[in-house]
Structure formats: C-alpha cells, structure tokens
Amino acid sequence: MEMPLWLDAIVAALILAGALVATIGSLGLARMPDFYMRLHGPTKASTLGVGATLVGSMLWFSTAQGSVSVQEILITVFLFATAPVSAHMMGRAALHRRVGCQEKTNGQPWDEMDRLSGRAAQSSSSGESQR
Amino acid sequence: MKLFPQQQYWWPRPRFSIFLLVLWLLLVNSISPGQILIGAVLGWLIPFSTQQFWPERPHLHNAGRLLLYLLRLLKDILESNLTVARLILRNPDSLQPAFIRFPLTLTDEFAITVLASSISLTPGTVSAGLSPDRSMLLVHVLHVTDEQELIEHIRNRYEQPLKEILE
Amino acid sequence: MTEAILPVALALFSVSLLLNLYRVLRGPDIIDRILGLDTLNVNAIAVIVLGGIYMNSSLIFEAALLIALMGFVGTVAMTKYLVRGDVIE
Numbered sequence: 001m002e003m004p005l006w007l008d009a010i011v012a013a014l015i016l017a018g019a020l021v022a023t024i025g026s027l028g029l030a031r032m033p034d035f036y037m038r039l040h041g042p043t044k045a046s047t048l049g050v051g052a053t054l055v056g057s058m059l060w061f062s063t064a065q066g067s068v069s070v071q072e073i074l075i076t077v078f079l080f081a082t083a084p085v086s087a088h089m090m091g092r093a094a095l096h097r098r099v100g101c102q103e104k105t106n107g108q109p110w111d112e113m114d115r116l117s118g119r120a121a122q123s124s125s126s127g128e129s130q131r
Numbered sequence: 132m133k134l135f136p137q138q139q140y141w142w143p144r145p146r147f148s149i150f151l152l153v154l155w156l157l158l159v160n161s162i163s164p165g166q167i168l169i170g171a172v173l174g175w176l177i178p179f180s181t182q183q184f185w186p187e188r189p190h191l192h193n194a195g196r197l198l199l200y201l202l203r204l205l206k207d208i209l210e211s212n213l214t215v216a217r218l219i220l221r222n223p224d225s226l227q228p229a230f231i232r233f234p235l236t237l238t239d240e241f242a243i244t245v246l247a248s249s250i251s252l253t254p255g256t257v258s259a260g261l262s263p264d265r266s267m268l269l270v271h272v273l274h275v276t277d278e279q280e281l282i283e284h285i286r287n288r289y290e291q292p293l294k295e296i297l298e
Numbered sequence: 299m300t301e302a303i304l305p306v307a308l309a310l311f312s313v314s315l316l317l318n319l320y321r322v323l324r325g326p327d328i329i330d331r332i333l334g335l336d337t338l339n340v341n342a343i344a345v346i347v348l349g350g351i352y353m354n355s356s357l358i359f360e361a362a363l364l365i366a367l368m369g370f371v372g373t374v375a376m377t378k379y380l381v382r383g384d385v386i387e
Contacts (some may be wrong), residue, residue, distance in 0.1 A: 010305040015348070019310035021212060022341060026314035028219035029321050029337055036271045037228055037328055038321070039257050040323060041219055047252075048212045048312070050303075050344040053307070055371055057347045061356055070157050071359045072347070075366055079340065082370040084258075089260030089377040091271065094329045095382050097381040101228070112137030 003063045014056030022049025035094050035103045043087040051076045139234050142181045146194075163282075184276075196295050198221035204249055211253045218255060226274045232280055233268040237290060242297040243268075249289045256281075300351070308348055332376050339369030339386045 003011075028041025054072040060070035144146070144243075155170035156162055171179040218226060233250075237243050247268060255273035260267075275281060300332045318341060321334035 003300075006217055008299045012299040014299065015307045016303050018344070019307035022344060023231070023310045023317075024216045024219055026317040026337060026341065028215075029334065030317040031223060032226075034332070035327060036257070036259065037223070037226070037273060038232075038333060039271070040215060040255060041275045042333060042340070043257060044212055044215050044253075045219070045345065046337055046340050048208060049310075050174065050302045050340050051225075052265075053344045054347055057351055060351055064354070069160060069356055069359075071160055071356075071363065073158050074154070074210050075343065075347075075359070075363055078363070078366050080252070080342070082366075083249035086370060086377070087251050087257050088247055088259065088372040089374055090329060090333055090336070091257055091379040093332075093380040094327070095260055095269075097206075097327065097329060099327050099329060101230075129385075 003060075007063055011060045014052050014059070016053075018049045018052030018056065020049070021052065022046045025049060025055045035099045036091065039091060039094075040086055042047050042082050047079050047083040050081060054079075061094065139215045141179070142175065144178040149180050150174075151177055185244060193296055196292070200292050200296060204252065204289075207253045211255065215255055215273065216281055225277070229272045229278060231270050231272060231275070231278050231282065233270050235266055235268055235290075236286075236298075237294055238265070240265075241295050241298055245297065246289055250285060252275075253289075255283075304348060308345065308352075311348065313344050314347070321363055323353055329377075329380065331372060332380075336373045339365060339372075342371075343361060 022045065025041040025045025025047075028045065029038050032038045032041065054076045058069055058072035061072075152167070152170040156166060157175055159166050221297060235243060235246075243261070243265065247261070249280035250256050250258045251266070251268060255275075257271050258268055259271050260269035261267070270285075272281065285289075315338060319339040322331050322338065324330050325331055343362045343366055346358055346365065350356060350358050350362075
C-alpha cells in the first residue's frame with residue numbers, strides 16, 4: 001500500500017525528532033559534571049526520543065503493511081512507566097553510596113540510611129573528589 | 132456494582148481484568164475470537180490467583196479525570212523536554228542545581244508513587260528519595276532560580292489533582 | 299521520505315550509543331555505569347525498531363519488548379543490590 005505524502009512526512013519528522021532528542025539526552029549523560037545532573041538527560045530526553053521514534057514506526061507499519069500495528073504503543077507506555085521508577089531507584093542508590101554532588105548545589109541531600117539507622121545526619125554535599 | 136454476593140472473591144478486580152484483556156490483545160496484535168477468549172481467561176485467572184498479594188485495593192475515584200491528568204502530564208513532558216534539551220546544550224557551569232525537599236500531603240502509597248513518577252518526567256526535576264516516615268520527597272533539580280515557586284508549582288499542578296483522584 | 303531519513307536517524311542513535319558507552323567505561327562511580335547501561339538499553343530499543351523498518355519486518359518487536367523488560371528488571375536488580383547488598387531478601 002502506497003503511503004500518502006503527508007503521512008510520510010509525519011513519520012519522517014517523528015523519527016528524526018526522536019533521534020535528535022535521544023541524542024541530546026545521551027549528550028547530557030556524557031557531559032554533565034555530577035551524577036545527579038546526569039540523571040536528568042536519560043530519564044526525560046531519551047525516553048521521549050525513543051517514544052517518538054516508536055510512534056513514528058507504528059504509523060509507518062500501519063500504513064506500509066496495511067495492518068494496524070499496535071505493539072509499539074505497548075513498548076512506549078512501558079518505557080514511560082518504568083523510566084521514572086529506575087531513575088528514582090538509581091538516585092536512591094547514589095544517595096546511599098554517598099556519591100558526591102557539585103559544591104554549588106543548593107540544599108543538601110538528607111541521608112536516608114542515616115535516618116533509618118539512627119546515626120546523626122551528616123552533610124554529604126562534599127565535592128566529587130571526596131569519594 | 133456487585134452482581135452476586137461472592138463477586139469480591141470470584142472476580143476480585145473487574146477493571147484490572149479488562150485492562151489485562153486489552154493488554155493481551157495489544158501484545159498479540161490481533162482481535163480474533165480465539166485470542167479474545169485467551170485474553171479473557173488470563174484476565175480472570177491472573178487477578179484471581181494473585182489476589183492475596185494485593186491486600187489493599189487502590190481507590191480510584193474518577194477514571195476520566197485520571198485520563199485528563201495523564202494527557203496534561205504528556206503535554207508537560209513534551210514542553211519540559213525542550214527546556215531540558217536547552218539546558219543540556221548550555222555550558223554546565225552556568226547551571227544552578229539544587230536538592231529540594233517537597234513536604235508531602237499525600238498519604239496513599241500508590242498516589243505518592245504516581246506523584247514521584249510525574250516529578251521525574253517533568254521540568255528538570257528527578258525525585259531521588261522518600262523519607263522513611265513518608266512525609267518528604269527529596270527532589271533534585273537541574274536548574275532552579277526560585278525553589279519556593281517550584282514547590283508551589285508541583286503542589287498545585289500535580290499533587291492537588293492526584294489527591295482528588297486517588298485518595 | 300522516511301527511507302531518506304532512516305540512515306540519519308540510525309547515525310544519530312549510534313552517536314547516542316557511543317556517548318552512553320563513554321559513560322559506562324568512564325564511570326567514575328558504579329552507579330554512573332548502571333545509568334549508562336540503562337540508557338544504552340533504551341537507545342538499543344530505538345535502533346531495533348528502526349532496523350525493523352529498514353528490513354520491512356515487524357517480527358523483531360518482541361525482541362524490543364523483551365529488551366525493554368530485561369533492561370528495567372536488570373537496572374532495578376543492580377540498584378537494589380547496591381542499596382541492600384542482596385538482590386533477593
């Protein structure tokens with residue numbers, strides 16, 4: 001089945017925009033100075049980028065093969081539901097391991113494990129070097 | 132909507148069953164009668180055989196408003212991604228990251244989970260921890276100028292609607 | 299038009315994969331490597347799906363779905379291990 005031009009343009013735009021956004025997310029992962037700042041790129045940008053690519057692929061398969069393809073929706077929804085959960089888990093693990101953050105960061109991460117085990121909460125906003 | 136007295140036991144989660152049926156049809160990518168039958172059987176069997184694992188049923192007051200909330204969240208995700216993309220391309224030294232504490236007024240576990248996920252997916256914020264007494268959420272922000280304003284924003288835009296929908 | 303865009307998109311995703319690999323190799327903390335691997339996984343899904351368009355076959359969606367699942371479970375298991383020192387309590 002031949003694809004109408006406007007649909008083709010939408011698919012191409014979705015895939016290209018998705019690839020660009022995902023690349024920016026990975027760039028954030030590579031160049032940000034501390035772990036907590038690195039966490040931002042992949043959770044938001046990469047998830048959205050891959051999601052846009054998947055929606056583009058769904059439109060493409062639905063028209064090119066003439067049958068509605070919906071499995072991409074499943075993958076997209078799954079990615080959007082799990083990305084924040086794994087980001088939260090990784091953030092918690094980093095706090096637990098006392099991974100340092102940049103000195104200019106405002107506020108202090110409270111130490112969950114300190115509170116759990118009853119030790120006095122101590123400042124952990126030490127520089128990256130102190131690890 | 133109790134059809135018969137023991138419905139609670141024999142068919143514990145009608146909406147969850149329908150959700151599983153739809154999920155199965157999406158997964159096999161077909162709506163033939165046989166697949167609908169398999170999906171219906173799975174949709175009944177899974178909630179029935181796992182009901183001991185979920186002692187508390189999540190309360191959902193208004194499914195329509197939850198959908199509205201999700202649509203607004205999707206819009207916010209799209210907007211915030213442009214913001215984050217711009218921040219990433221900037222010089223990292225000019226960013227002002229911060230840890231802020233968000234005092235929770237939600238008490239339901241599931242509602243807190245949804246709120247934390249919403250925070251992680253929107254404007255430059257990632258939820259990184261929950262205090263053991265469930266009263267504070269630790270949020271890391273990539274770039275912030277007014278912390279109080281951000282807390283108010285999260286409270287009005289996400290927490291209030293969730294409180295009304297899920298608690 | 300899509301056919302013309304595909305190589306560009308694949309190239310962009312390859313760049314992302316390399317950037318993720320850089321983070322996995324560089325560290326410095328183990329949690330940075332886990333984050334790198336998790337992102338690598340998400341980008342790999344996109345590459346698989348684009349490969350599917352390229353080969354005009356929808357058979358590899360199951361693979362993409364499984365990689366998405368495994369990536370999530372793997373990340374959660376690894377962070378769990380870091381926090382608790384044990385995967386299964």
